[in-house]
Amino acid sequence: xxxxxxxxxxxxxxxxxxxxxxxxxxxxxxxxxxxxxxxxxxxxxxxxxxxxxxxxxxxxxxxxxxxxxxxxxxxxxxxxxxxxxxxxxxxxxxxxxxxxxxxxxxxxxxxxxxxxxxxxxxxxxxxxxxxxxxxxxxxxxxxxxxxxxxxxxxxxxxxxxxxxxxxxxxxxxxxxxxxxxxxxxx
Amino acid sequence: xxxxxxxxxxxxxxxxxxxxxxxxxxxxxxxxxxxxxxxxxxxxxxxxxxxxxxxxxxxxxxxxxxxxxxxxxxxxxxxxxxxxxxxxxxxxxxxxxxxxxxxxxxxxxxxxxxxxxxxxxxxxxxxxxxxxxxxxxxxxxxxxxxxxxxxxxxxxxxxxxxxxxxxxxxxxxxxxxxxxxxxxxx
DNA sequence: TAAAAAGTGGTCCAAATGGTCAAAAATTTA
DNA sequence: TAAATTTTTGACCATTTGGACCACTTTTTA
Numbered sequence: 001x002x003x004x005x006x007x008x009x010x011x012x013x014x015x016x017x018x019x020x021x022x023x024x025x026x027x028x029x030x031x032x033x034x035x036x037x038x039x040x041x042x043x044x045x046x047x048x049x050x051x052x053x054x055x056x057x058x059x060x061x062x063x064x065x066x067x068x069x070x071x072x073x074x075x076x077x078x079x080x081x082x083x084x085x086x087x088x089x090x091x092x093x094x095x096x097x098x099x100x101x102x103x104x105x106x107x108x109x110x111x112x113x114x115x116x117x118x119x120x121x122x123x124x125x126x127x128x129x130x131x132x133x134x135x136x137x138x139x140x141x142x143x144x145x146x147x148x149x150x151x152x153x154x155x156x157x158x159x160x161x162x163x164x165x166x167x168x169x170x171x172x173x174x175x176x177x178x179x180x181x182x183x184x185x186x
Numbered sequence: 187x188x189x190x191x192x193x194x195x196x197x198x199x200x201x202x203x204x205x206x207x208x209x210x211x212x213x214x215x216x217x218x219x220x221x222x223x224x225x226x227x228x229x230x231x232x233x234x235x236x237x238x239x240x241x242x243x244x245x246x247x248x249x250x251x252x253x254x255x256x257x258x259x260x261x262x263x264x265x266x267x268x269x270x271x272x273x274x275x276x277x278x279x280x281x282x283x284x285x286x287x288x289x290x291x292x293x294x295x296x297x298x299x300x301x302x303x304x305x306x307x308x309x310x311x312x313x314x315x316x317x318x319x320x321x322x323x324x325x326x327x328x329x330x331x332x333x334x335x336x337x338x339x340x341x342x343x344x345x346x347x348x349x350x351x352x353x354x355x356x357x358x359x360x361x362x363x364x365x366x367x368x369x370x371x372x
Numbered sequence: 373t374a375a376a377a378a379g380t381g382g383t384c385c386a387a388a389t390g391g392t393c394a395a396a397a398a399t400t401t402a
Numbered sequence: 403t404a405a406a407t408t409t410t411t412g413a414c415c416a417t418t419t420g421g422a423c424c425a426c427t428t429t430t431t432a
Contacts, residue, residue, distance in 0.1 A: 010378080010429095010430095012378080012429085016379090032304065033221070034217065034218065035218070035220030035304075038420065038421085039418090039420095047380090048380070048381050048382085049419095049420085049421085050382080050383095050421085050422085050423090051380055051381065054378095054379065054381095059419095059420070113303055114303060116361055116362050117359070118221070120365075124361065127361070127362055135366055136370070139370075157366065157367060161363065162352050162355075165351040165352050165355035165359075166347075166352060168351075169347055169351035170347075173351075175306045175313070176302050176306065177347065179306075179313040179318060180314070180317065180318050181343060182318065184322075196400095196408085198399085202409090224390060224391085225389075234412085235389095235391085235411090236392080237409080239390085239391065240408095240410075244390080245390070373432100375431085376429105376431070377428100377429080378427100378430080380426080380427070380428085381424100381425095381426085381427100382425095382426100383423085384421105384422085384423080385420105385421085385423100386420095386421095386422105387418105387419085388418085390416095390417085391415085391416090391417105392414080393411105393413090393415100394412100396411080396412100397411090398409065398410080399406105399408065400406080402404085402405075402406085
């Protein structure tokens with residue numbers, strides 16, 4: 001983690017750090033930052049605790065690294081919304097991408113949700129800078145479509161909030177969804 | 187807390203237990219079950235740690251008591267949906283009630299969200315029994331309205347999931363909402 | 373293949389934390 | 403007001419946990 005590390009990580013470094021992140025994702029998404037222990041992560045990764053601390057300076061450091069990678073994935077589908085596309089197609093496409101993410105990456109969604117829920121201690125500044133920047137841009141596209149009469153008037157920000165909440169709900173609250181759909185046709 | 191206690195709590199008992207629950211709500215909703223400490227709760231309640239443990243057997247016990255009361259509040263608006271009412275009015279009313287709850291009781295919403303997010307260790311059985319029971323009942327009302335042609339066809343379960351997710355989003359992810367709405371008209 | 377570098381893990385430590393306990397203080401009851 | 407009961411708290415304990423240390427092993431490099 002020190003500044004003097006070479007930019008190119010060795011094979012071992014890449015593998016081990018990846019294994020640690022995978023294990024940490026499992027553990028953090030279930031227990032949260034405080035509830036997760038280095039021992040649990042170490043066990044899940046098949047490594048010893050000191051060995052984990054050889055690759056990461058601290059538990060918080062793992063969490064931070066994990067969360068940073070997540071944000072990129074989370075924003076990726078948003079970037080694909082194009083002003084030149086058809087409004088309905090672009091929006092539906094985005095919704096499908098978000099829903100697919102919830103289905104395929106529930107742990108990531110939960111980890112992110114936990115972070116925000118607890119006040120986003122590590123990501124607050126990212127939210128209010130780079131995420132806000134790209135959201136503003138996409139909301140402008142929505143407003144452009146509305147101005148052109150190609151989309152019914154709607155508040156762009158709250159449109160995105162709605163999409164996020166509805167799609168992520170199925171990953172974040174899967175326990176509840178499953179409990180309530182028990183025996184019902186989905 | 188033992189079974190031999192009289193049903194009627196003394197004034198002091200009621201006041202202290204209430205103060206503890208208030209403080210615990212503050213602390214648990216921010217830090218989660220694991221992240222919250224008895225010391226933090228004690229400080230927030232203006233009591234000493236042993237004194238807290240005089241009224242509650244354990245930290246988990248406080249959490250459990252708190253969560254139980256919450257579930258009732260959470261379900262209350264759902265109970266008010268009447269088969270005999272006008273579909274649109276009943277549903278809009280419910281949405282408004284849920285949205286009001288998010289605005290007025292964000293801590294409660296967050297606490298509940300954290301619980302579910304972490305797998306609902308304490309509430310799983312309540313979810314799949316009493317909550318499921320009342321939801322099934324209300325979904326039947328939705329289906330009745332649809333059958334009568336008074337409501338467009340929609341899956342009742344997912345309709346409720348959508349309402350829950352969208353309304354609770356503003357409480358649970360308030361940090362994100364605020365960060366992104368900064369400088370924008372809500 | 374020898375030296376240097378990278379990687380590993382057993383052991384230990386200090387701080388945090390949930391919880392106990394007995395004695396003191398306050399309150400209620402007789 | 404004296405005895406009984408309830409409430410409060412300071413001191414203490416056991417466990418967990420993040421992290422440091424250092425000797426040892428493996429891998430890479432010259």
